[in-house]
Amino acid sequence: MYDEKAKERTMKYMKEKRDKLTLNFPLGAKERYRSYAESKGKSLTALIVELIEADMEKNK
Numbered sequence: 001m002y003d004e005k006a007k008e009r010t011m012k013y014m015k016e017k018r019d020k021l022t023l024n025f026p027l028g029a030k031e032r033y034r035s036y037a038e039s040k041g042k043s044l045t046a047l048i049v050e051l052i053e054a055d056m057e058k059n060k
Contacts, residue, residue: 023048 014020025033030044037047 034044037044
């Protein structure tokens with residue numbers, strides 16, 4: 001069950017182990033991008049990271 005203690009643990013983990021990036025999309029684009037990512041079996045975050053990593057690898 002997700003309670004306040006679990007929320008606190010999650011927030012602590014996110015603060016200590018994860019970086020946060022905020023993106024601004026044109027209105028309506030976020031849902032279109034999310035749908036596309038889901039059609040690939042990925043979350044929007046996973047697809048964005050995968051595309052950036054592939055581009056970085058290509059341009060080494």
